């Protein structure tokens with residue numbers, strides 16, 4: 015698509031430069047932030063082929079609990095079966111293709127009945143009844159089309175690509191985060207944002223704190239960046255990231271710097287000094303804190319629009335407490351998020367201008383470069 019008459023367009027050459035060595039690399043070309051064609055390519059080549067975090071197992075505890083998720087333009091049903099297994103299916107009837115479910119989520123579903131001609135499906139996707147289809151019809155051949163799903167640390171992942179590597183292999187080099195007991199954590203709060211910026215700008219912005227002292231005075235007061243030498247290499251095939259240190263006397267990332275939530279049981283004193291930030295490609299941003307885990311997922315709606323879903327996961331003990339009040343931590347990150355979205359929107363306006371030229375990375379922006387390099391390599395494969 016981007017190759018016209020066999021000639022590489024200049025922006026493809028910029029992609030090559032982005033994936034070059036850090037010192038000489040330049041940021042991504044503007045075309046990747048503003049083009050419908052590129053977004054379609056990303057939907058087909060990235061979002062329809064990579065493992066994507068779509069929700070939390072704990073939010074769908076009982077058989078018949080379900081939710082819908084749009085992935086790369088397709089509606090997918092994620093559903094817990096009578097056997098307790100979570101499965102995913104295209105939201106498409108096997109008769110004449112009608113959309114089956116419309117609401118975003120629900121509970122206690124006994125079966126799925128197609129609104130068109132009343133074919134009905136069991137919770138494991140098998141076809142239960144197809145009225146008056148006659149004796150030659152084979153029900154077994156007309157179950158819902160499955161979508162691959164998997165669980166990691168309590169998160170539900172989907173992959174539309176039947177050929178994709180298994181989830182465990184995809185996430186194999188992610189640091190061991192079991193000490194944060196994420197499968198046991200519960201959703202304390204959820205906020206959805208619509209940001210007028212490309213989804214990659216959100217991942218890039220998350221990957222650096224070069225902007226923090228100017229944009230986030232409340233964050234800078236309570237946490238500090240640490241050098242690459244101190245934090246070591248936190249980079250793998252599916253992720254990059256690193257920790258920031260809480261300043262002396264600070265307990266967690268909150269407006270007050272204090273924590274009124276129980277610490278995640280079993281964390282070491284050392285763990286309680288840090289907040290970790292991981293970008294798990296393509297669109298999951300995961301931040302374990304001493305007393306909660308913050309997770310964002312960024313879903314492209316248009317080249318210049320992204321829905322960001324943000325959840326604060328807390329211990330079950332915290333959620334059950336009569337005086338549970340996460341407002342100190344929710345407000346902290348809500349304020350910080352909004353500061354970040356404003357920066358992303360400002361960047362969106364600039365990177366899609368004729369006046370934009372890919373720029374150099376500052377030394378603390380190594381994770382932005384790693385994300386951009388991952389993206390540039392994927393996109394070059396797709397062109």
Ligand code: FES
Nearest residue numbers: 107109110128131
């Ligand atoms: S399209 Fe679903 S039953 Fe006909």
Ligand SMILES: [Fe+2]
Nearest residue numbers: 219225230354
């Ligand atoms: Fe920020």
